[in-house]
Amino acid sequence: MTPESAPVVRQRLFYQGRKFNFDVSRRRLPNGIEGEWELIRHPGGALAVPVTPEGKLVLVRQYRFALEARLLEFPAGTVEPGEDPEQTIRRELEEETGYSARRWSVLGKFPLAPGYSDEFIYAYLAQDLEKLAQPPAQDEDEDLEVVLLTPAELEAAIREGDLVDAKTITAYFWARYLLQAL
Amino acid sequence: MTPESAPVVRQRLFYQGRKFNFDVSRRRLPNGIEGEWELIRHPGGALAVPVTPEGKLVLVRQYRFALEARLLEFPAGTVEPGEDPEQTIRRELEEETGYSARRWSVLGKFPLAPGYSDEFIYAYLAQDLEKLAQPPAQDEDEDLEVVLLTPAELEAAIREGDLVDAKTITAYFWARYLLQAL
Numbered sequence: 517m518t519p520e521s522a523p524v525v526r527q528r529l530f531y532q533g534r535k536f537n538f539d540v541s542r543r544r545l546p547n548g549i550e551g552e553w554e555l556i557r558h559p560g561g562a563l564a565v566p567v568t569p570e571g572k573l574v575l576v577r578q579y580r581f582a583l584e585a586r587l588l589e590f591p592a593g594t595v596e597p598g599e600d601p602e603q604t605i606r607r608e609l610e611e612e613t614g615y616s617a618r619r620w621s622v623l624g625k626f627p628l629a630p631g632y633s634d635e636f637i638y639a640y641l642a643q644d645l646e647k648l649a650q651p652p653a654q655d656e657d658e659d660l661e662v663v664l665l666t667p668a669e670l671e672a673a674i675r676e677g678d679l680v681d682a683k684t685i686t687a688y689f690w691a692r693y694l695l696q697a698l
Numbered sequence: 699m700t701p702e703s704a705p706v707v708r709q710r711l712f713y714q715g716r717k718f719n720f721d722v723s724r725r726r727l728p729n730g731i732e733g734e735w736e737l738i739r740h741p742g743g744a745l746a747v748p749v750t751p752e753g754k755l756v757l758v759r760q761y762r763f764a765l766e767a768r769l770l771e772f773p774a775g776t777v778e779p780g781e782d783p784e785q786t787i788r789r790e791l792e793e794e795t796g797y798s799a800r801r802w803s804v805l806g807k808f809p810l811a812p813g814y815s816d817e818f819i820y821a822y823l824a825q826d827l828e829k830l831a832q833p834p835a836q837d838e839d840e841d842l843e844v845v846l847l848t849p850a851e852l853e854a855a856i857r858e859g860d861l862v863d864a865k866t867i868t869a870y871f872w873a874r875y876l877l878q879a880l
Contacts, residue, residue, distance in 0.1 A: 522763035531711060531722065533736040536814065538720050540713065543763055547841040554715040555764050556738065556814065580812040581704035581725055582737050587812055594813075624856075627863045629811045630762040630769055631776075632718065632738065637864065659729040674806075675876050681809045682819065682864040689871035694857050 520546040528552065535559075535594045536635075558635035562605035563592040563683055565623060565691045566615060566642040567698065573670055574613050574645065575684070578660040587679045588663065588670075590687055592637070601638035609642060613662050614651035617642035623690055628683060639687040641697055667698050702728040710734065717741075717776045718817075740817035744787035745774040745865055747805060747873045748797060748824040749880065754846040756795050756827065757866070761841040769861045770845065770852075772869055774819070783820035791824060795844050796833035799824035805872055810865060821869040823879055849880050 522543045529540040536558040544550045566574040577586050593608035595601050602620060610616050623639035654660070665673070670688060674680045692698040704725045711722040718740040726732050748756040759768050775790035777783050784802060792798050805821035836842070847855070852870060856862045874880040 520761065520768070521766050529713060531713075531720070531736070533722070534734075536736070538713070538736065540715070545763060545839070545841060546761060549839050549841075551839055552716075553763060554713070554718070554720065561813070579702065579728060580809075581727060581735060582812050582814065582816045583809060584703050586702070587809060589812075624859055626856075626859075626867060627762075627765060627769060627861060629815065629817070629865075630764050630771075630863050631743070632764065633811065633814075634764045635811070657727070657731050657733055659727060659731075671876060674808075674872070677806055677808075679809060681812050682868045683811075685808060685871070686864045686867040689867070689875060690856070693871060693875055694853060 522546070525550060554632060556633035556635065558633055559597070560595040560601060560636050560638060561592050561628070561683070562595055562601035562608065562638045562640070563590050563687055564605045564609050564617070564640050564642040565590055565687050566609060566613065566617060566645055568645050568664065571698070572664040572666060573698070574615055575663045575665060575670070576612050576660040577663050578658070583679070585679055587681055588673055588684065589681055590684045592683065602640060605640055610648060611652050611654055612658070612660060614648050615645045616648055618644035618646065623687060623695065626686060637683045639690065641691055641695070667692060704728070707732060736814060738815035738817065740815055741779070742777040742783060742818050742820060743774050743810070743865070744777055744783035744790065744820045744822070745772050745869055746787045746791050746799070746822050746824040747772055747869050748791060748795065748799060748827055750827050750846065754848060755852055755880070756797055757845045757847060757852070758794050758842040759845050765861070767861055769863055770855055771863055771866045774865065784822060787822055792830060793834050793836055794840070794842060796830050797827045798830055800826035800828065805869060805877065808868060819865045821872065823873055823877070849874060
């Protein structure tokens with residue numbers, strides 16, 4: 517994959533958000549076309565597919581203001597400055613679910629929404645889970661509950677359109693059908 | 699799924715883009731927390747998993763300025779005002795690939811990036827493909843080539859991290875492992 521730059525000719529708007537920035541710029545594409553495009557500049561997200569010793573998947577049913585609904589998602593979080601994505605997800609797994617994992621392996625990475633965001637999701641498999649005696653506090657603006665599902669139950673939820681998001685579906689199938697890890 | 703609203707207390711920024719809008723607002727969440735959050739307001743995306751009579755998948759290798767790289771994706775497009783997602787994807791399939799499909803079926807829908815976007819992807823299976831004698835013109839700011847892959851070749855590309863995005867991986871696995879349609 518050769519990187520091909522799309523240099524900024526003129527920046528029109530730059531909004532610095534809490535977790536990501538929003539950039540509107542006039543750019544010149546490799547094919548010579550110039551235009552103005554909008555872009556989320558995102559530091560990346562880290563996600564775990566956590567599996568209990570009994571083979572259950574640990575998910576969160578999480579409120580998302582963007583959809584004004586509760587979604588079924590794997591634990592995940594935004595990579596913070598200077599952090600390695602594996603550090604991010606080790607922390608987020610404990611905060612969001614109260615579990616820690618003794619065995620971590622890389623699942624893969626993928627672009628989430630390349631039409632308007634440079635975010636990559638870094639996905640890990642988290643095994644040998646243990647319930648923490650003293651789980652850390654959740655972020656105060658998170659509103660979620662932990663849900664344990666078998667692979668068959670998660671597949672049923674996906675099939676029924678039960679608001680399972682793209683990163684969760686991608687990471688689940690990747691772990692199950694490409695790695696045969698579930 | 700009960701919708702639970704997150705009413706806007708005060709809007710700070712509203713940017714109207716070409717295909718979607720960007721909104722920064724102070725909101726009150728169902729758990730009582732108030733804060734300011736950023737959101738892409740998106741009309742939705744429609745995607746096809748197109749399959750030739752020989753069982754090959756039709757994808758596009760598409761330049762994405764957000765990543766300054768070429769990604770392997772299923773044909774997809776933004777739903778336009780008043781459009782049904784199936785109309786969107788029938789048009790986009792012809793424009794992006796030069797194929798039309800005689801058989802369409804619903805695969806499912808899923809939220810793409812619920813941390814900062816309200817976009818849903820509406821995914822369809824497109825079968826009985828025919829090459830158009832006179833394909834319509836591509837959008838001038840699109841820079842893509844058509845790629846035909848077997849399911850095994852696409853799985854290899856995903857596994858190798860060959861820049862396949864979340865909507866493409868989700869729709870592929872959904873068609874193959876939930877519907878057994880590939």
